[in-house]
Amino acid sequence: MSPDTSPLDVDRLRTTLLAPVGPWANLDVVERTGSTNADLLAAAAAGAPDRSVLVAEHQASGRGRLARTWESPPGSGITVSVLWRPVGVPADRFGWLPMLGGLALLDAVREFCPAEAGLKWPNDLLLGTEQRKAAGILAEMTAVGGGGPGVVLGIGLNVAASRAQLPAGATSLAEEGAADVDRSDLLIVLLTRLAEREAHWREAGGDAEAAGLHAAYRAACLSLGMQVRVELPGGETRVGMAEDIDGHGRLLLLGQDGARQGVTAGDVVHLRPASG
Ligand SMILES: Nc1ncnc2c1ncn2[C@@H]1O[C@H](COP(=O)(O)OP(=O)(O)OP(=O)(O)O)[C@@H](O)[C@H]1O
Ligand SMILES: O=C(O)CCCC[C@@H]1SC[C@@H]2NC(=O)N[C@@H]21
Incomplete structure (x- = not known):
């Protein structure tokens, strides 16, 4: 299997995805950069508009999260970041954006790949019978100022x-039965689904319930119903049944003592099956 696919068709991406169409x-x-998230955060601080997209070959x-790295062999996957400035949505609801991004990613991947796909809370897309990681999502808040509060959402997807060529435990669409995927086609579907889901959420004032996100995420999330061990910063761990996602996007753990605790995505160092 070759890591090289055709280069992205920039003209087609622009004519299909840019306003007014x-x-x-x-x-x-861009052909090459360090990190599309870092670049788009810098552009946001310099006033880049709502609904900007940056893609790197x-x-x-x-x-990745918590200063981890995202490995992407050149030209073999999709590395994209988007900037949203959801005017009118309280910033404490922005915590839903990584999950909204995960749902859009899942929609797109299911159009191109026959393998079983699902989301691991909060930010991974898992594929195939071994549930290997094929994509990750990183949401970062923009700096204060520079055009109002915003979020840069970055997605890395192995195609x-x-x-x-990938880290241990990772997989790609090609490895899971989707050979010869045209990355431009996939990127167009991904960016279209992302925009649809975000527009719907924004119209609902960021209310995940009203936007139907909560129910969709519950159905897509492989972590729910599992006994999990969550490692928090400082070495603290919590074990419990991953019962639900709450209105703020936190994972609700039901402990053996019957007590429920919410875990915030940004605090999770590792989330693994409790037996693992
Ligand atoms: N292209 C890639 N495909 C899949 N995984 C990758 C890729 N590049 C880096 N990674 C892995 O993703 C990890 C970051 O993701 P995350 O913070 O979700 O940790 P995780 O190991 O997936 O989760 P957990 O420890 O909770 O099981 C990195 O540590 C790296 O091992
Ligand atoms: O699994 C994770 O922890 C998240 C990985 C996010 C990777 C994407 S690739 C595009 C964007 N730019 C980055 O530097 N990171 C995100």
């Missing part, structure tokens, strides 16, 4: 890479 205000595709220092 499409939902996005700005779309740049080669991302040399992609970042054509072989397992040998």
